[in-house]
Amino acid sequence: MKAIVVGGGPAGLRAAMTLAQHGLEPVLLDEAARPGGQGYRSPAPGIALDIAALMGSQKAKYERLHRQFEAARDTIDYRERTSVWAIDGHTLFIERNGHTNVLTFDSLIVASGATDRIVPLPGWTVPGVFSLGGAQIALKDQGALIGRRVAFLGSSPLLALAAKQYQATGATVAGVFDTAPFYAKIRAVPHLLHAPHTALRGLSYLAQLRMSGVPLHFGIEPVRIEGCDRVETLVLRDRTGREMHIDCDAVALGYGLKPETQLAELAGASFAFDKSFRMWLPVIDADGRAGPDLYLAGDGAAIGGADAAEASGTLAALALLADTGHTVAQSQIDRLRASIKRLRRFQRGLATAFAWPHRDAGALPGETIVCRCENVSAGDIRAALGVGLIPPELNRVKAITRCGMGRCQGRMCGPALQEIVAAQSGAPVATVGRLRTQAPIKPIALSAAEMPR
Amino acid sequence: MSTTVETIIIGGGLVGVWTAYFLAKRGRSVIVLEKESVGAQSSGVNFGNLRLQGRYPDQYPLSLRSQDLWERLPELIGDACEYDRTGHLYCAFNEAEAEKLAHYAKVSRANGIAIEDLDRSDLDKRFPYMGGKVIAATFSERDAVANPRLATPATSRAAQALGATIIENCRVTGIEARNRGFELRVDDGRTFSCTHLVNSAGAWAADIAARFGETVPAFAAGPPQFVTEPVPYFIGPSIQTIDGSVIARQIPRGNVILAGYPRTASDPVANRAPVPPHKTLAGMTALARVIPALAHASVIRVWSGIEAYLPDMIPIIGPSHAIPGLFHAFGFCGHGYQIGPGVGLCLSEWICDGHTPTPLAAFCIARFKSEVAVSEKFKAEFDSGGQSR
Numbered sequence A: 001m002k003a004i005v006v007g008g009g010p011a012g013l014r015a016a017m018t019l020a021q022h023g024l025e026p027v028l029l030d031e032a033a034r035p036g037g038q039g040y041r042s043p044a045p046g047i048a049l050d051i052a053a054l055m056g057s058q059k060a061k062y063e064r065l066h067r068q069f070e071a072a073r074d075t076i077d078y079r080e081r082t083s084v085w086a087i088d089g090h091t092l093f094i095e096r097n098g099h100t101n102v103l104t105f106d107s108l109i110v111a112s113g114a115t116d117r118i119v120p121l122p123g124w125t126v127p128g129v130f131s132l133g134g135a136q137i138a139l140k141d142q143g144a145l146i147g148r149r150v151a152f153l154g155s156s157p158l159l160a161l162a163a164k165q166y167q168a169t170g171a172t173v174a175g176v177f178d179t180a181p182f183y184a185k186i187r188a189v190p191h192l193l194h195a196p197h198t199a200l201r202g203l204s205y206l207a208q209l210r211m212s213g214v215p216l217h218f219g220i221e222p223v224r225i226e227g228c229d230r231v232e233t234l235v236l237r238d239r240t241g242r243e244m245h246i247d248c249d250a251v252a253l254g255y256g257l258k259p260e261t262q263l264a265e266l267a268g269a270s271f272a273f274d275k276s277f278r279m280w281l282p283v284i285d286a287d288g289r290a291g292p293d294l295y296l297a298g299d300g301a302a303i304g305g306a307d308a309a310e311a312s313g314t315l316a317a318l319a320l321l322a323d324t325g326h327t328v329a330q331s332q333i334d335r336l337r338a339s340i341k342r343l344r345r346f347q348r349g350l351a352t353a354f355a356w357p358h359r360d361a362g363a364l365p366g367e368t369i370v371c372r373c374e375n376v377s378a379g380d381i382r383a384a385l386g387v388g389l390i391p392p393e394l395n396r397v398k399a400i401t402r403c404g405m406g407r408c409q410g411r412m413c414g415p416a417l418q419e420i421v422a423a424q425s426g427a428p429v430a431t432v433g434r435l436r437t438q439a440p441i442k443p444i445a446l447s448a449a450e451m452p453r
Numbered sequence B: 001m002s003t004t005v006e007t008i009i010i011g012g013g014l015v016g017v018w019t020a021y022f023l024a025k026r027g028r029s030v031i032v033l034e035k036e037s038v039g040a041q042s043s044g045v046n047f048g049n050l051r052l053q054g055r056y057p058d059q060y061p062l063s064l065r066s067q068d069l070w071e072r073l074p075e076l077i078g079d080a081c082e083y084d085r086t087g088h089l090y091c092a093f094n095e096a097e098a099e100k101l102a103h104y105a106k107v108s109r110a111n112g113i114a115i116e117d118l119d120r121s122d123l124d125k126r127f128p129y130m131g132g133k134v135i136a137a138t139f140s141e142r143d144a145v146a147n148p149r150l151a152t153p154a155t156s157r158a159a160q161a162l163g164a165t166i167i168e169n170c171r172v173t174g175i176e177a178r179n180r181g182f183e184l185r186v187d188d189g190r191t192f193s194c195t196h197l198v199n200s201a202g203a204w205a206a207d208i209a210a211r212f213g214e215t216v217p218a219f220a221a222g223p224p225q226f227v228t229e230p231v232p233y234f235i236g237p238s239i240q241t242i243d244g245s246v247i248a249r250q251i252p253r254g255n256v257i258l259a260g261y262p263r264t265a266s267d268p269v270a271n272r273a274p275v276p277p278h279k280t281l282a283g284m285t286a287l288a289r290v291i292p293a294l295a296h297a298s299v300i301r302v303w304s305g306i307e308a309y310l311p312d313m314i315p316i317i318g319p320s321h322a323i324p325g326l327f328h329a330f331g332f333c334g335h336g337y338q339i340g341p342g343v344g345l346c347l348s349e350w351i352c353d354g355h356t357p358t359p360l361a362a363f364c365i366a367r368f369k370s371e372v373a374v375s376e377k378f379k380a381e382f383d384s385g386g387q388s389r
Helices: A010-021 A051-075 A132-142 A157-168 A182-187 A196-211 A262-266 A305-323 A330-353 A358-362 A378-385 A394-401 A414-425 B014-025 B057-071 B073-077 B095-110 B120-126 B148-161 B202-211 B277-290 B292-296 B336-353 B365-369 B376-380
Strands: A003-006 A027-029 A077-079 A082-088 A091-096 A099-104 A107-110 A114-116 A129-131 A149-154 A172-178 A216-218 A221-226 A233-237 A243-247 A250-254 A257-259 A271-274 A279-282 A289-291 A294-296 A369-371 B003-010 B030-033 B088-092 B115-119 B136-140 B165-167 B172-178 B181-186 B191-199 B219-222 B225-228 B238-241 B247-250 B256-259 B298-303 B307-309 B316-319 B326-330
Touching: A003 A010, A010 A027, A010 A051, A010 A305, A027 A082, A051 A132, A051 A157, A051 A305, A082 A262, A082 B277, A091 B277, A107 A305, A114 A132, A129 A132, A132 A149, A132 A157, A132 A250, A149 A157, A149 A233, A157 A172, A157 A196, A157 A250, A172 A196, A172 A233, A172 A243, A182 A330, A196 A216, A257 A279, A294 A305, A305 A330, A358 A414, A369 A378, A369 A414, A378 A394, A378 A414, A394 A414, A394 B148, B003 B014, B003 B181, B014 B030, B014 B148, B014 B326, B014 B336, B030 B148, B030 B191, B057 B073, B057 B336, B073 B148, B088 B095, B095 B115, B095 B136, B115 B120, B120 B136, B148 B165, B148 B336, B172 B202, B191 B202, B191 B336, B202 B307, B202 B326, B225 B277, B238 B277, B256 B277, B277 B292, B277 B298, B316 B336, B326 B336
Parallel strands: A003 A027, A003 A107, A027 A077, A107 A294, A129 A250, A149 A172, A149 A250, A172 A216, B003 B030, B003 B191, B030 B165, B088 B238, B191 B326
Antiparallel strands: A082 A091, A091 A099, A114 A257, A221 A233, A233 A243, A271 A279, A289 A294, B088 B136, B115 B136, B172 B181, B181 B191, B219 B307, B225 B256, B225 B298, B238 B247, B247 B256, B316 B326
């Protein structure tokens, strides 16, 4: 019985530990150099960074996860810097240190995490603009800041968190600019009460930022980023229509997270459109089953945050164990199910409080670059639709414009492409399709090819 | 209420839309029924090669006629579709392959195509990026490339501007021969009748032919393909190794596209064209062998297609032998892109004039009434000699 877990964040670590506790010898594949994933990332050796201070109230959970994984490490075949670039049946095609190889499995748990959901704006390709996740990785992995005077723009509870972390590390926060109005947050309160501690934590970040004089704006409209070789100004419009010019040398953009579902798709998961998140999510049962011998956990299955990731990683492993004839405690399963359900409901609340501004995305000015890899503008996409693409379908628009065809394979531009196509054609967003995934999941150099034996 | 039209074309691939284009240009009424969107299958996902050298000998009159159309795209359809006269370099790794190259060159020259023979020192001078394992090559200057994702939709638009009707997302569910013509039903319940029926339904065409008793051993497959990230532009021509391990080209924006054999069976029912990852790895190794400077370029995407193949590796083009008014054009065996516009022109002549000046007897469907010799290419270019159904 060979079980492989893909992903070294909280979900993958918990899944591997649970399998090991039940006597399996799981293989854990981690694209990163060290366990922890994104949220619980540990800094590179030799970086003078007080990561515990940076984790704030999450410090205890961060330390417990790392400590417990270290203790279990002998029972887990942990392979760092290993990425899966293709899946064919029960074979994973992996790449490590510039060489390819294959691994076969009986059961697979994919805990591939999430990436930022981005709404482009004119000027977002100027150096100094980062995704919010990228800004956090620079800080947590290398102790580096994306700028000295950083503006945080988007619609995400992580804006305030990242701003606070940047401030604590010596950056000036030029402001936190939220595109969702404040009343959306009030409206979401019933959902947010599913995880009151997390909700309060978010509010306390905002309060602390305001106390320290950081400008906080809600319901703003992004206009453009100005600068030639480097970000100079972020231009916004406030609720009254007044233009604001924010002096800054870097911008972090974050509109919430979207699951990294490419591996799940290649492994055979099916997808359904989720109206509240306005995105396609893999179809899983309460325990994370996504198909024969396939389990999904963590933010890669459904955005739920770090606590849900840990719980769903454990739960997916228990489901795998139960399906393969191992004895597992039903009480533990019931408890985890309840906890995950509550945490994911909280995330639904967040999706209201920090709404994905789909109208802004759909109405982007024509000159806005949507696909950075292939340099495709919103106008190019609308022009392609204008020549009789009926019914409108994302993969056809991609074929004609190259939007989503480049290095990132639509990870960054996909959500905006979806909204532009839906808005321009007047078609319901659920009907315009979904960019199909093809191998390789991440670019792979020709020199890495070695015929697997 | 049934719609009556002179010609109905089943299948909006390159052949279907070019046939519609030429019929509409002559003022004839024509409807294309396409089950998905135009150019969605092998017309849209093929490698994009407009190769003249090394073709099946009997195909040259058609092939040259078609190249002339490709060269006049802006004049004909108002869009160049990224046509680029890059030339095509055919490469040999050993003496046996070099002999094969010499034979192809002889056939090409006999058909009026200018071929240059290049030895290793010529390659070093003109194409210095070619890996040392290539010992000889032939270069054909008139060969070209064009973007397959653009060509069929652009031709479809031009055909519509001339009066053709293109109906997408419309699957034919019933065909009956009646009153010296045909009646068709489609999935939304509409009915159509026509005098001439063109079966250019690609990997789905053999089922249509079979309805009229013309069974052919067609099967669906596609080559593994991939594209790299953009790298500085340095490769001029399309490059093909005679062993089929590499068919590569670089587009001006820098991406390098690769196709290679062996092909993989695809599934026209489930609409799936798998790319086995080990074939991607084989293609990566092969490309780095031919163009070593690409060793550090990264592959960013793979794909294949659903294309009809026949065991003699040549297409079916021409009138049905079962029923008057029906024309077949399918089974292009992976080399339909270059001849697509020419096939459309010939079919339009057949429909309007009763004959075409281009000799096409070799492509007659009736050849499958008797045992057809299995091509050497067929044996070499598939996983296990393919599988007929």
